[in-house]
Structure formats: structure tokens, C-alpha cells
């Protein structure tokens with residue numbers, strides 16, 4: 563019964579997390595641009611995801627099925643975020659990683675409507691990347707569900 567409730571809770575959090583547009587709590591980042599500058603720098607889709615906490619449609623991004631070796635950087639500021647050897651096949655249609663590069667990503671939790679949400683942001687520009695869930699593989703048990711639009715891939 564407890565396991566079933568836990569499953570339901572995780573499902574609910576997953577559902578809620580991908581549809582909400584939370585406010586960020588941190589307001590100062592090393593890399594900052596005005597809203598107009600961001601719109602000029604980024605594509606429409608990148609802007610929607612990174613700056614407006616949007617979520618691309620599953621299986622619509624360029625990197626969900628990317629199996630090449632290399633590094634993933636922030637599409638907003640070029641900071642290193644993820645390595646290809648922590649990417650795994652999640653079947654969700656979004657690039658999924660079980661870990662990030664040290665100091666590259668911060669998790670901002672806020673409570674809205676009684677649900678805790680775990681949003682992943684770039685630590686350098688504050689750009690919204692995606693969400694973290696607790697159903698990932700070992701060794702972390704975490705799944706960083708990241709939008710392709712927030713990433714640039716640099717092959718090895």
C-alpha cells in the first residue's frame with residue numbers, strides 16, 4: 563500500500579512538474595542578459611525553455627536519442643552541464659542523465675499547490691533545463707529530465 567502510494571506520488575509530481583512555470587528564487591547570476599538580449603541570442607524554442615521554464619514536446623528535441631560521446635553545455639551561456647557517459651535511455655523522449663558536472667546545475671525546489679517540484683537550472687545563467695526525479699539508475703538513483711532545447715552538444 564505504501565509502495566503504491568509512493569508510486570502515485572511520484573507519478574503526480576512528474577505530471578505536475580512538466581507542466582508548471584515556476585518562479586526562480588535566486589536572482590543574481592554570473593551570466594546575465596536583459597530579456598530582449600536573451601530573445602535575440604536564443605531561438606524561439608530555446609527562449610521558451612531556458613527563460614520561460616517551458617517544456618518541449620517529448621521526442622521532439624534533437625538530443626533525446628543522441629548516443630555520441632561528448633559534452634553537453636548550456637544553450638544559454640555555454641557552461642558545461644552534463645557528460646555523455648551519464649546519459650541513459652529513459653524512454654521518456656527527453657535527454658536523461660543520472661548526474662551532472664560538479665557545480666554546473668542547481669536544483670531549485672519550490673512548493674506550489676502543495677507539491678514540491680525539483681527544477682534543474684544552469685548555475686551560471688539561471689536558465690531552466692528541466693526537472694530531476696527520483697527514479698533514475700544507479701549510482702545516484704536520480705533522473706535529470708532535460709530539454710534538448712536547453713543544451714548544446716559538443717562531440718568528443
Ligand SMILES: [Zn+2]
Pocket residue numbers: 636637638639640641684685686687688689
Ligand atoms: Zn547557462
